[in-house]
Amino acid sequence: MKRKVMVTLLVALLGLTFSILSVHSVKAESVTSGNFVEVDVRSAQLYNSFGLSLGKSEPKGSDWYLGKTVTVNGNDYYQVATNEFLSSNDSFVYRNRPEVIKVSSDDGDVPVYNHNLVESTKVALAPNTSWYSDRVITTSEGMPFVRVATNEYVGMWYVIQQQFTEKY
Template identity: 25%
Template structure:
């Protein structure tokens, strides 16, 4: 509020002089209003007496409760809830206030479908005599158009609540070898509806051909094929050539394909390399892979960082060089290390072996490999 001042003049004005009384009223400042608002928001302490629905006192005759004047009193004794309709608020400091409360109780709710069959039972909690509105449904159910979702809780009473049960199918996920990878349930209004599997329903680490499926009759079980996600696939653009004999193809899971072979000496373009259980494969068709140790890379793009190799656990613990003055070493890509070599008839521990372009190597240091042909 802006500062305001008024003058009340009484009397007569004679020759420029005022005869009478000048009255100056009190001045009101904006800060005075602010103080008044702050005072209204100040916490107060009230003496609260709790009563049950019969009017009997609950607990002590009065309990000191702190709150803001005009705010609803929500604090209640342990094991009680505010009775429906109770609207008591904090009064002036040290005011006496009565609050109606009701004991907390538990009640059993049975969800019953349109055929009268029990779908699920659950326990709910609330104040005795208070209204309770249900917000969740059992999986695969919906509310009827005339559903009454609100009940009045009464001690010792059991409630049957009507729901519409949807068509339910059990989905069992199977791998190529018929092993079960997991299962879930799907729901819909009627058989023939299309439902979509969400990511959480598909077993972790697996992929389905399609997330959409058609509901069958209620209670049916459907089997869905899944493929285990494969790690270790990296881009590798090249042309590979099959060796002197026909070569078996494999799936991405390492399973042999029995009705197809690659002809001897034939060339195949590849875009990806797979390492599965320590063995390398090259992709020569959408679902067909050829073992890296059965082909030779005859051309590849410059941006490939991989080699035509397969790494696996060594088939021996030590290797011994031949009795020659100097035995060369090679890096993990089969390139000769020019500044190091091994002495004659020396023993070296090994943990891995790999084949690069049909040449076998044993690892004798972090990135140093010895050709199998140089072993005694």
């Protein structure tokens, strides 16, 4: 009998506790909106907001939601956790932007660039072809480049048609 009373009291207490807790709604798109940071080197050191190494690193290709950017001694650092930053020398910023694009060029093939905006000597896109793009990077001057393959980007001035796709 004592055991039943104790279990009943425990269940009632837990029920009261959970009814007091607040409930927060989160939009699913909030996970894919905003800016992100991708590690560009084999192993990127993490730094604090003063630019001092934390003795931890992140692997190449890992993606992080960008909190804020701080500048220390002329170098930008991207916040990826509480007081943990990646150097702009080891990573780059992008935005998700799923769309189908069509490219064209009056001079023939459309040049392709890597995320450092270095033109590829091995790859170019045929004019008047369509491509799926999922990301956009922007130069410091605000010029957008859209990704058409892993580490392959095309300048938006070559895009003659866009069809936005549903967010994923």
